[in-house]
Amino acid sequence: MAILPSQSLAARLHQHGFKLTRARRAVILALEEAARPLSIADLHTAAQAHAADIGLVTVYRTLEVLAGLGLVRPVHLLDNCHAYALCSPGHTHHVICQRCNRVVEIEGCDLSAYLEEITAITGYHITGHWLEIAGLCPECQRAGD
């Protein structure tokens, strides 16, 4: 069973002049399989399934590259302050299940009315925002608490 990283991810890496190495493939695959935020340590473990000898340092460096390209995003919700999740290019938000950590990505948020109100009140010129949403995914709702 050879899972390959999504073409767009590999392509984007290559577009920016980065090499698509065995170690980077392992990190990307691990993130895609997890479909939830992973701590650096967990990601390291998960990546070892694809490249047994990958070093922790390489996980740090790969995340740095991916985050720089906007392909990965640090997720700060709850107590796991240094987790990372894949994200689509463009503006999206993460909805995170607080029980199983599963993540759904939402795009096309329309906060403009809210942000205009904030501009009116504070006088700030708003340039960006960061929103994370916590809840229970359908499965965990059924599973009870």
Place this chain on the structure above:
Amino acid sequence: MAILPSQSLAARLHQHGFKLTRARRAVILALEEAARPLSIADLHTAAQAHAADIGLVTVYRTLEVLAGLGLVRPVHLLDNCHAYALCSPGHTHHVICQRCNRVVEIEGCDLSAYLEEITAITGYHITGHWLEIAGLCPECQRAGD
């Protein structure tokens, strides 16, 4: 929605049965004076203006107490992941100036329509959200970029 006035954290601490020590007073004063998120190290330095021999460990412990009471909140600005800022009890958001780091606190956000939309799309039962807004404060707009 309103801008909240700063409050006397010392009084609130005491209300919850914690001792109001010299070290804690120093940390609280430093946070009130800064009016922006401070890293632990910066907070330690700032607190030393009020209690010259305060230890870094005590800063950690004081933040733990204050965060537990919801009087202080970790702020995860992109490059300063472990900063802390005062916050009022209840549900508020921070608007952060990306040039000078000044923070304005906003309460009474109305994202309910947006959150209902997300519930409809994802099936998640939304329990909470966490929003940070970045921009330029009025002064920094005037100062140019």
Place this chain on the structure above:
DNA sequence: TCCTAATTGAAAGATTTTTTCAGTTCCGGG
């Protein structure tokens, strides 16, 4: 004022992140 438990700073310990470096791998050009 006195008493007690909470709190403190320093030091040691643990963990996390970054730097360094010599060897390896990717990949475009022959």
Place this chain on the structure above:
DNA sequence: CCCGGAACTGAAAAAATCTTTCAATTAGGA
């Protein structure tokens, strides 16, 4: 298909960050 060289890698060491431990001190009620 195979070179060559820059990008990349893992390991080790170093640095930074955070936590634990403990004896001494302090806040605040009696």
